[in-house]
Amino acid sequence: xxxxxxxxxxxxxxxxxxxxxxxxxxxxxxxxxxxxxxxxxxxxxxxxxxxxxxxxxxxxxxxxxxxxxxxxxxxxxxxxxxxxxxxxxxxxxxxxxxxxxxxxxxxxxxxxxxxxxxxxxxxxxxxxxxxxxxxxxxxxxxxxxxxxxxxx
Amino acid sequence: xxxxxxxxxxxxxxxxxxxxxxxxxxxxxxxxxxxxxxxxxxxxxxxxxxxxxxxxxxxxxxxxxxxxxxxxxxxxxxxxxxxxxxxxxxxxxxxxxxxxxxxxxxxxxxxxxxxxxxxxxxxxxxxxxxxxxxxxxxxxxxxxxxxxxxxxxxxxxxxxxxxxxxxxxxxxxxxxxxxxxxxxxxxxxxxxxxxxxxxxxxxxxxxxxxxxxxxxxxxxxxxxxxxxxxxxxxxxxxxxxxxxxxxxxxxxxxxxxxxxxxxxxxxxxxxxxxxxxxxxxxxxxxxxxxxxxxxxxxxxxxxxxxxxxxxxxxxxxxxxxxxxxxxxxxxxxxxxxxxxxxxxxxxxxxxxxxxxxxxxxxxxxxxxxxxxxxxxxxxxxxxxxxxxxxxxxxxxxxxxxxxxxxxxxxxxxxxxxxxxxxxxxxxxxxxxxxxxxxxxxxxxxxxxxxxxxxxxxxxxxxxxxxxxxxxxxxxxxxxxxxxxxxxxxxxxxxxxxxxxxx
Numbered sequence: 001x002x003x004x005x006x007x008x009x010x011x012x013x014x015x016x017x018x019x020x021x022x023x024x025x026x027x028x029x030x031x032x033x034x035x036x037x038x039x040x041x042x043x044x045x046x047x048x049x050x051x052x053x054x055x056x057x058x059x060x061x062x063x064x065x066x067x068x069x070x071x072x073x074x075x076x077x078x079x080x081x082x083x084x085x086x087x088x089x090x091x092x093x094x095x096x097x098x099x100x101x102x103x104x105x106x107x108x109x110x111x112x113x114x115x116x117x118x119x120x121x122x123x124x125x126x127x128x129x130x131x132x133x134x135x136x137x138x139x140x141x142x143x144x145x146x147x148x149x150x151x152x
Numbered sequence: 153x154x155x156x157x158x159x160x161x162x163x164x165x166x167x168x169x170x171x172x173x174x175x176x177x178x179x180x181x182x183x184x185x186x187x188x189x190x191x192x193x194x195x196x197x198x199x200x201x202x203x204x205x206x207x208x209x210x211x212x213x214x215x216x217x218x219x220x221x222x223x224x225x226x227x228x229x230x231x232x233x234x235x236x237x238x239x240x241x242x243x244x245x246x247x248x249x250x251x252x253x254x255x256x257x258x259x260x261x262x263x264x265x266x267x268x269x270x271x272x273x274x275x276x277x278x279x280x281x282x283x284x285x286x287x288x289x290x291x292x293x294x295x296x297x298x299x300x301x302x303x304x305x306x307x308x309x310x311x312x313x314x315x316x317x318x319x320x321x322x323x324x325x326x327x328x329x330x331x332x333x334x335x336x337x338x339x340x341x342x343x344x345x346x347x348x349x350x351x352x353x354x355x356x357x358x359x360x361x362x363x364x365x366x367x368x369x370x371x372x373x374x375x376x377x378x379x380x381x382x383x384x385x386x387x388x389x390x391x392x393x394x395x396x397x398x399x400x401x402x403x404x405x406x407x408x409x410x411x412x413x414x415x416x417x418x419x420x421x422x423x424x425x426x427x428x429x430x431x432x433x434x435x436x437x438x439x440x441x442x443x444x445x446x447x448x449x450x451x452x453x454x455x456x457x458x459x460x461x462x463x464x465x466x467x468x469x470x471x472x473x474x475x476x477x478x479x480x481x482x483x484x485x486x487x488x489x490x491x492x493x494x495x496x497x498x499x500x501x502x503x504x505x506x507x508x509x510x511x512x513x514x515x516x517x518x519x520x521x522x523x524x525x526x527x528x529x530x531x532x533x534x535x536x537x538x539x540x541x542x543x544x545x546x547x548x549x550x551x552x553x554x555x556x557x558x559x560x561x562x563x564x565x566x567x568x569x570x571x572x573x574x575x576x577x578x579x580x581x582x583x584x585x586x587x588x589x590x591x592x593x594x595x596x597x598x599x600x601x602x603x604x605x606x607x608x609x610x611x612x613x614x615x616x617x618x619x620x621x622x623x624x625x626x627x628x629x630x631x632x633x634x635x636x637x638x639x640x641x642x643x644x645x646x647x648x649x650x651x652x653x654x
């Protein structure tokens with residue numbers, strides 16, 4: 001067995017433990033659900049508690065044999081992997097203040113560049129996509145999209 | 153047998169609007185299938201919210217999504233053959249003999265022949281669906297809450313033993329889905345469960361948010377990690393007609409593939425990836441007398457292609473009649489019906505004949521459209537394979553944001569989608585499949601309601617779950633399904649030991 005396999009099965013075990021913690025937390029949360037009245041004998045608590053027990057048992061099986069986990073990226077690739085959700089976060093937060101076109105321009109430019117397009121091509125792609133999707137959704141399909149408070 | 157629903161369905165499917173919607177769906181589906189990055193579930197997840205906000209009626213949305221589903225099963229073969237990279241999960245087996253054919257300069261023949269077997273599989277699957285749906289609906293009309301609950305247990309047992317190589321991971325996925333379904337207001341008691349005082353979670357986690365998070369956002373991250381390096385597209389397609397000899401040779405394989413595909417499709421939760429693998433290995437066992445499979449044998453190409461298309465149709469049988477999806481993709485479509493406040497079940501075929509009939513009829517129409525799209529126009533789709541990721545992935549992310557925002561008009565939903573996407577990425581890296589989570593999620597609410605209704609009827613006596621003949625049969629089937637991998641594993645180790653001993 002190589003170095004990566006042992007470390008990746010350890011990652012599988014960490015994941016299994018995290019899920020076990022989730023099962024316990026979910027079960028405790030489930031057993032404390034507050035309700036005044038229920039028209040059925042089970043009530044809202046039993047199913048969550050049952051599910052928590054099932055997940056906990058499955059996690060124990062999983063921990064015994066976590067199987068292979070794909071190696072996690074590092075260095076530049078990791079930075080890219082983190083950058084994509086951050087860009088999504090930024091464009092989600094900008095969507096209402098800056099409007100759909102500006103926020104989509106930022107997203108497509110950034111993600112295009114991360115995916116290896118030269119900056120000039122990424123720029124052209126971003127302008128094209130922002131215009132294309134605005135036209136398709138706002139005009140062709142009549143889907144509501146925010147215009148933005150900054151410009152509109 | 154009463155097939156009136158089908159004839160009426162054709163009047164729905166053949167209106168100009170629905171024909172155009174079907175054609176658009178077939179085109180988009182083939183495209184989605186052909187692109188290695190995205191499969192039918194991604195395509196449907198992205199289109200569903202858009203169709204819904206455009207105000208399409210339920211039957212038109214279903215026709216659109218079904219066309220995308222079938223189209224993707226057709227399209228998947230294109231990149232399997234030309235790139236040796238499956239376009240979607242159902243086309244993994246197609247590459248085994250399809251790509252060697254392409255390397256021998258017979259890419260065009262392979263595309264034509266697999267297009268034909270896709271068509272046969274699709275049409276036979278649609279015939280099966282049209283015949284079996286009313287039968288199963290008739291059978292299920294006697295189901296009470298107890299039977300429904302046991303049926304879902306059976307569905308999860310099937311899923312655990314058939315999908316993926318690791319049953320524990322599949323079952324963990326189902327359980328996570330069931331847990332996600334408990335979030336929100338509990339209708340029977342008025343209690344808020346796991347909402348953390350967040351008003352946006354009061355109605356539960358929105359289906360669109362979950363599906364897009366799990367399938368689009370996590371997919372984008374995986375594509376980034378696995379940026380294909382050094383894949384070569386085969387550009388010389390050769391002659392663009394199938395040889396009569398080859399067609400004759402593959403008739404048996406196509407028919408067997410169709411039957412296997414349909415049956416696997418009907419089983420709850422097991423989709424095209426399972427059926428194409430089963431049909432390929434079966435065909436290899438039956439026909440591969442000269443060891444030509446894997447080297448460009450037309451039968452090895454025809455069998456899985458017929459199977460994955462028949463599966464797409466078969467998967468609608470339990471979804472439309474029992475409310476239990478037959479595959480991961482139909483699980484998303486079940487969620488789509490729920491968006492329209494339609495609860496599928498045995499009454500659906502009589503209560504909403506335009507939805508069931510229209511959908512079934514559109515599958516017949518769609519397969520003809522797909523044959524036309526996929527034989528003469530296959531060149532266009534082949535060219536799509538060269539679209540670079542730096543254009544494609546931003547496009548997927550834009551559609552994700554539009555999809556979520558247009559259905560809920562809230563930034564919270566987009567952030568939730570993002571969080572779910574990150575968790576989905578981690579889970580996928582650890583070898584978890586996303587489809588069981590979706591299945592658990594769409595079945596979770598119904599499963600809990602049926603369990604609680606059953607126990608309300610019996611006054612809390614659990615034995616109601618084991619009383620009727622149907623329940624007992626379903627329990628036995630579920631146990632058989634759950635034990636199957638254990639028995640197979642035991643047989644395999646015994647066989648291995650005998651080999652070692654000798």
